[in-house]
Amino acid sequence: MRIIVTLAAAFCLGLGTATAATPAKPAPGKADARSVTASLPTIDVPFEKFQLANGLTVIVHEDHKAPLVSVNVWYHIGSKDEPEGRHGFAHLFEHLMFNGSEHYNDEFFRALEPAGATGINGSTNRDRTNYFETVPTAALDLALFLESDRMGHLLGAIDQAKLDEQRGVVLNEKRQGENQPYGSLREILSQQSYPPGHPYSWTTIGSETDLNAATLDDVKAWFKRYYGPNNATLVIAGDIDVATAKAKAEQFFGAIPAGEPVLHAKAWVAPLSGEKRIEVNDRVPLPRLYLMWNLPGDGERDTVLLDLFSDLLASGKTGRLFERLVYRDQTASAISASVSSDEIAGQFSIVASARPGASLAPIEAAIREELKRLIDQGPTEAELQRIKTQRYADLLPAFDGVGAKGQLLAANELMHNDPAHYKKELAWEREATANDIRDAARRWLGDGRLVLEVLPQNIDQAAKPETVDRSKLPVPAASAALSLPPLVRTTLSNGLKLAVIERRGVPLVEMALIVDAGRAADLGAGDGGKSGLAALTFGQIDEGTGSLDALAIARKQADLGISIGASTSREVSIVSLSSIKPSLGPALDLYASIIRAPSFPAADLARGKQNLLSAIVQEKASPGGLLRRVLSKQIYGETHPYAYTGSGEEAVVAGITREDLVAFHQRWVRPDNATLLIVGDTSLAEIQPLIEARFGDWRAPQAKPPIKPPVKQIPAVALAAKPRVFLLDKPGATQSIVAAANIAPDGQASGQEAMSTANTVLGGQFISRLNLNLREDKHWSYGASSSVTRTRGPQVFLAQAAVERNRTADSIVEMQKELREMVGKHPPTAAEVDAAKRADLLALPGSFETAGQVAGAFASSIELGQPDDYYNRLPALISEQTPEAVAAAAKQLVRPEALTWFVVGDLAKIEASVRKLNLGEVSVLDADGKKLR
Numbered sequence: 001m002r003i004i005v006t007l008a009a010a011f012c013l014g015l016g017t018a019t020a021a022t023p024a025k026p027a028p029g030k031a032d033a034r035s036v037t038a039s040l041p042t043i044d045v046p047f048e049k050f051q052l053a054n055g056l057t058v059i060v061h062e063d064h065k066a067p068l069v070s071v072n073v074w075y076h077i078g079s080k081d082e083p084e085g086r087h088g089f090a091h092l093f094e095h096l097m098f099n100g101s102e103h104y105n106d107e108f109f110r111a112l113e114p115a116g117a118t119g120i121n122g123s124t125n126r127d128r129t130n131y132f133e134t135v136p137t138a139a140l141d142l143a144l145f146l147e148s149d150r151m152g153h154l155l156g157a158i159d160q161a162k163l164d165e166q167r168g169v170v171l172n173e174k175r176q177g178e179n180q181p182y183g184s185l186r187e188i189l190s191q192q193s194y195p196p197g198h199p200y201s202w203t204t205i206g207s208e209t210d211l212n213a214a215t216l217d218d219v220k221a222w223f224k225r226y227y228g229p230n231n232a233t234l235v236i237a238g239d240i241d242v243a244t245a246k247a248k249a250e251q252f253f254g255a256i257p258a259g260e261p262v263l264h265a266k267a268w269v270a271p272l273s274g275e276k277r278i279e280v281n282d283r284v285p286l287p288r289l290y291l292m293w294n295l296p297g298d299g300e301r302d303t304v305l306l307d308l309f310s311d312l313l314a315s316g317k318t319g320r321l322f323e324r325l326v327y328r329d330q331t332a333s334a335i336s337a338s339v340s341s342d343e344i345a346g347q348f349s350i351v352a353s354a355r356p357g358a359s360l361a362p363i364e365a366a367i368r369e370e371l372k373r374l375i376d377q378g379p380t381e382a383e384l385q386r387i388k389t390q391r392y393a394d395l396l397p398a399f400d401g402v403g404a405k406g407q408l409l410a411a412n413e414l415m416h417n418d419p420a421h422y423k424k425e426l427a428w429e430r431e432a433t434a435n436d437i438r439d440a441a442r443r444w445l446g447d448g449r450l451v452l453e454v455l456p457q458n459i460d461q462a463a464k465p466e467t468v469d470r471s472k473l474p475v476p477a478a479s480a481a482l483s484l485p486p487l488v489r490t491t492l493s494n495g496l497k498l499a500v501i502e503r504r505g506v507p508l509v510e511m512a513l514i515v516d517a518g519r520a521a522d523l524g525a526g527d528g529g530k531s532g533l534a535a536l537t538f539g540q541i542d543e544g545t546g547s548l549d550a551l552a553i554a555r556k557q558a559d560l561g562i563s564i565g566a567s568t569s570r571e572v573s574i575v576s577l578s579s580i581k582p583s584l585g586p587a588l589d590l591y592a593s594i595i596r597a598p599s600f601p602a603a604d605l606a607r608g609k610q611n612l613l614s615a616i617v618q619e620k621a622s623p624g625g626l627l628r629r630v631l632s633k634q635i636y637g638e639t640h641p642y643a644y645t646g647s648g649e650e651a652v653v654a655g656i657t658r659e660d661l662v663a664f665h666q667r668w669v670r671p672d673n674a675t676l677l678i679v680g681d682t683s684l685a686e687i688q689p690l691i692e693a694r695f696g697d698w699r700a701p702q703a704k705p706p707i708k709p710p711v712k713q714i715p716a717v718a719l720a721a722k723p724r725v726f727l728l729d730k731p732g733a734t735q736s737i738v739a740a741a742n743i744a745p746d747g748q749a750s751g752q753e754a755m756s757t758a759n760t761v762l763g764g765q766f767i768s769r770l771n772l773n774l775r776e777d778k779h780w781s782y783g784a785s786s787s788v789t790r791t792r793g794p795q796v797f798l799a800q801a802a803v804e805r806n807r808t809a810d811s812i813v814e815m816q817k818e819l820r821e822m823v824g825k826h827p828p829t830a831a832e833v834d835a836a837k838r839a840d841l842l843a844l845p846g847s848f849e850t851a852g853q854v855a856g857a858f859a860s861s862i863e864l865g866q867p868d869d870y871y872n873r874l875p876a877l878i879s880e881q882t883p884e885a886v887a888a889a890a891k892q893l894v895r896p897e898a899l900t901w902f903v904v905g906d907l908a909k910i911e912a913s914v915r916k917l918n919l920g921e922v923s924v925l926d927a928d929g930k931k932l933r
Contacts, residue, residue: 040392040561040582041507043426045405047419048242052250054258055230059409059419060245061237063402065505066849069238070119070134070406071143073151074414076233077226078127079206080199080265080344088170088206089214089222094124095166096219097131097227101146102153103470107776108146109766114835115139115476116842119403120766124204127343128414134403134846137239139476144252145468151229152256153470155220163219167211168779174205175734176782176802181284181621185454192278193292193347193450199265200345228259233413237406251467267344270294272448279453283732285621286333286614287354289364290452293445295339295346299416303341304428305440306348310337311387312379312437313350313370317554318386320370325352327551330607331362333614343415348445355610356617360453375445378438386558388429393561393580400506400850482844482875487858487868488684494698495672498691499868500684501858503851507581509680509687510855513595514862517668518571520641521706532648536656537664538566538573540608544599545590553590562587564594570642570791572863573668578852581681585690592694595669600661609653616647620927623737623802623904626728630929634726634900635741635796636717638929642791649928671698673705675862679855717743717794719898723920726900728927729907736808736905739800740815742895747791747864753877754889755788760836761828761886762786762818762894763799767835769818770799778814780807788893792864797893808905809913816919820896827887836886837878844875 047061079090100106112120112133122131131150135143177186187203194201234253236245271294296303314321314337325332334353340346350371352363379387398404409419488500522533542564543550557564560583566575575595579587619625629646636643676695678687719742744755756764763770763786774784784801799819803811822828828836848854848871861870903914907924915922924932 040389040580043392043395043399044423045399045409045419047409049413049419050246052229052254054254054256055228056249056253056256057233057413058246058249058253059233059235059413060240060242061235061402061405061409062241063237063405064239066402066845067137067239068134068402068845068849069137069140069143069236069240070132070402071140071147072130072132072233072235072237072406072410073147074128074130074233074235074410075227076127076231076262076264076414077129078125079202079204080126080342081226082202085210085213086218086222087202088204088211089219090129091124091204091206092166092170092211092214093219093222093227094122094129095170096158096162097150097154098122099162099166100157101149102156103149104146104473105157107767107772108150111142111146111473113765113767113839114842115142116839116844116846117143118843118846125342126200126204130407130410132403132407134238134849136476136842136845139474139842140236140240140248141252141474142476144248145470145474147234148252148256148468149470151227151232151253154227155223158216158220158223160216163214163216165776165779167214169775169782170206170211171208172735172775172779172782172804174208175804177205180623181618184282185280185290185452188278188280189290189292189450189452192276192452193272193294194270194345198268198270198345200342225260226262229253229256230258231262233410235406235410235413237409238402255466255468265344267297269296269345271444272450275447275449275451277451277453279455281455283621284454284456285618286356287358287360287456288454289350289352289354289360289367290450290454291350291364291367292450292452293348293448295341295348295444297344297346298341299421299425300341300346301428302440302444303339303346304425305432305437306444307339307341308384308387308391308429308432309374309437309441309445310339310348311391312374312383313337315387315390316558317551318383318390318558320374321350321352321367323551324366324370325363326611327607329362329366330610331355331358331366333611353614355614360455364451371445375438375441378434381434382555382559384432384434384437386555388432389561390558391429393563393578396506396508396580397578397850397852400508400852402849476842482848482872484848484854484871489868490684490688492671492692492696494696495700496691496695496698497675498684498688499675499677499858499862500682500687501677501679501854502683503680503854505681506851507681508851509577509579509581509584509678509682510851511577511579511591511679512677512855512859513575514675514677514859515573515575515669516571516673516705517573517664518569519644520570521573521664521668522641522644530656530660531644531652533656533660533664534573534668535568535648536608536612536653537661538568538575539612540600540605540661541566541575541598541665542594543604543608544601545593545597546599548593549601550604553594556590560587560590562590564591569863570789574859584682588690588694592698596695596698598665600658600665602658605658605661609656612647612653613650616650616653619647623730623733623735626730626904626927627737627739627800627902629927630726630728630925631739631741631798631902632796633929634902635743636794640717642793666701667706670700670705671695672700677855677859677862679858680851719743719895720900721898723897723899723901725914725919725922726902727907727911727914727922727924728902728904729924730904731906731908733904733906734805735802736805736811736903736910737800737802738808738811738815739798739902740819740899741796741798741902742898742900744788744795744797744893746793747795751885751889751892753874754881754885755893757833757836757840757878757881757886758822758828758890758893759786759788759797760840761832762822762890765836765839769822770801770815773814773818774801774803774811778807778811780804780811784815790860790864797895805905805909808903808910809917812901812903812914812917812919816896816899819894819899823891823894823896828883828890830883833881833883833886837881840878841875844871
C-alpha cells in the first residue's frame, strides 16, 4: 500500500441480508460517479516543519478537536540497511527500545498505559522503524520524556539479560507468524523476487541464526550508528500550538548529540526477466497462487497509476478479477491485487486462493485473460471514476484522528523529505486518465514476473546542557471528566427508534441499524435451531435488492464513495452505512432498499455458502480458528443461545435455504425491533426528514415482534464441577495455543467496571501479570492476555497465549499460578488497582477520537442495554473502585476451581506433558468440538 492509503471506512461493521418487504421510496435526484468525484472536498493536513541544531526534523500539526496529542518518532533505519550477518537487527532494536532507557529502566508500556496513552506501539519495515502513541494533552511531557530518553539515553540500559529476553520475544514472533497458514512464504517471496544482495531480498523479521549470534557489543554499535536525531523525524499532532511544540521539542530533544552521518540505499527496481515459476508444498488449507512484478518505489507516478490499476482488478466486488473468479466462475474463494511501494523499489502482486479441492490452473488462466484485457483496452470511464471515489472515501476517515495524520506526515517526510508529498500523489491519482493507467500497466506488467504456486501437503555534535530533569518521570495531570455529545433520541410512527450524535469536523456520516436479532435469535420460535442462520442472513443482505444484483450494488457503493455492510454478534445484528456527506441522499436510498427489500438471489446464496465453506476450511487450519470453533460450545453447551462463535458447521451451512433467509428477515428485520444509530456531520433536525423519506412508510407486520431469549430467560450456565482439559491437534505446529476459560457473571449484573479493572491487572494490558510473566520474564510467548466477553447474559472469562511448543506444559503451570494467585494469596494490590484505574481513565478520550469510534462505542452500549449517558458516567464508576472491590470482583471473574483448559498444538509432541499436569479429565476434540477420545 502507498503512503497515502491509510484507513478503511471506520464504521463498516460487516456484511448483510434481508427479504422482500415494502420497497423504499426513491430519493429525489440522482448522483452519478463523475458528479460525486467532482464534488469531493480537497484533503489537507496543515503543518509547520523545522529542524533542531542536532539534525532532528520536527513537524507540528494542530487539531484541537479533542484533548489528545499524537507523538510519532520515525527513524530512517529498516531491514534494508542490515549487512550480511545482521538480518533482523532493526526489528530486534524496535523491541529493545521499548524495554527501558537510562532514566526509566522499565517497560515503556508501564509508564504510558497508566497515563491514558492509546495506540502505543512501534513497528519496523524494510525502510524505517517508528514509535507512536496518542496521549491526553496533560501527558505530552511524559511521552516526550520517554521518546527522547530512548533516543539519547538508551545504551546504559541495555544489558545481556535484556538482549536475551527481547531476542526470545522476537524469535517467538517469528515462529508465531510462520505457524500460521502461508506464514512461511514471506521469506520465499523475498528471496525469489529480488536478486541476491538486494536490500529487499531478506525479511524484516530476521534470521534466527543472525539473531542468536548477536552480541551485546554488536547491538550497541548498531544503535550508535542509526538512532541519532539526525536520522529521525518527530511529529507532534493534535491539541497543541506550534510555539509550545517548538519549545518542548527543544527542551526534550535539543541536548541529544547528533549521530554519525547515515548513508541510505538508492533506488534499485530490479525488474524480473522472463517468467520465474516456483511450486511449494506446505501445511496450508487451500491452494494459493501468487503473481508478482517488480516496480519503482514509493512516490513515483507510475506506482500511483499501478495502484489504481490494482483496484480496478480486485477492489471489492467491483474488481474485474472478483467478478470473474469469485462471483461468476466461482473457481476462487478469495482474490486480491495490490501495490507495495517501499523506498527503493515496489511490487505489484495478485494473490488468489482456490476453493477446496480445486486446481490453480483455471484460476491462473482467467487472471491472465482479465489482465490482458485490461492492459489492452484500459478501464472504462465509469470504472475509473468509481475507483477514484471509493479510494477517497476509504482515505477520508484517517483525517478524523490525530494519530493517523501524524503518521501520514511522518511517512511522507521520511520517504520524500516533504510531509505534504501525499498531495502530489493525490493529484496524480485525481488527474489520471484511463490511458495513463493502461500505459503504466503496459510498461511494468509484462513477462518479467514471479509465479508461485502453494499447494497443500497431503499432510558529531557537542552536547548541549540538559534541560530536562531525568531523575523522575513527568506525572500527567488527572484527566477531566468525559463529556461526550448527547445521544438525541426520537421514535418514528412505525416504531423505528432514532439515536443521533452530532459530530462535526469531517464530512462523514456513520449509521448502524441495530436489529435485536443476533446469534441468540437462531433459537427463536420458528427458526428450528439452525445455528448460523442469523449470520448467514445478514451476510447475504447486500447481495441483491430490486433490480440490483450484488455486483450492481457494489458498483453503486463505489460510485458514491460509500460502504454498506452487516455483522452479527451474540445479541444483535447490524447493517451499517459509512457515507461521505456529498453522497448521503443516494446512499440512504440504497441503504434503505437493502434493509427493507433484499432479494436474496439464489445464485448469490449458493456462492455465499461456498465462500463460507471455504472460510470454515481455513478456520480449521488456523490454531486460533480451532479455538474459536470449540470454546463457546464447551463452556455454554451446544444448545445454549451463546454457543455459536465460529464460522459454522459444513452440514448446517449446506442445509440452509433461501426460504430460511427470507423467513428470518421477515420475522426479525422490522422497524419496531430496531434502532438506527447515526453519528457524524449531521443533526437530528437535519437527518430526520431524510430518514422519514426512506423509512417512514416501512410498516411492521401485524404480529408482535418475536422474542429471542431475553436476559432473564437465557439459560443459566453452571460453573464446571471441576477443571477439565480439551486438546485439539494441529500437526506440525511450532507453537501451541493455551487457553483457560470459565463462566462469568451476566453482562447486566452490577460490578462490571470492577471486573474490567481486575482483568486489566491480570491480562488486559501490556504490563499485566500474564504478559509480563510469559512474554517479558520467560519470553516463551509473543503475548499473553485475558478478556471478558460482553453479553447481556452469562459472560466468559478467557486467558490465553500462543507459546513455544516445548514450553506448552510449563506455560500452563505459569498461567494457572497467575490465575490462582489473583484470587488467592496475591490479590490485586493498591498500586496495581490505582495504575489500572488511571490507565483506563486517561485512555477514555482516546476511545472517542473519531466518529467511527463514537459510533462503535454507542452501538455496543445499545446492544448491552446500557444507559445513554453511560460513557459520561464511566469515569466516576472507575474512580470509585477500591482495591477491596476489585479483589472481590476478581473472585467473581476468575474461578480456578472450575477452569476449562484448551490446548491447540501438535499433540504428538505435547499431549503427554499436558496429561502429566493432572489438571483434570482430558479429552481430544475434532475441529467441530466432537470428542474423539
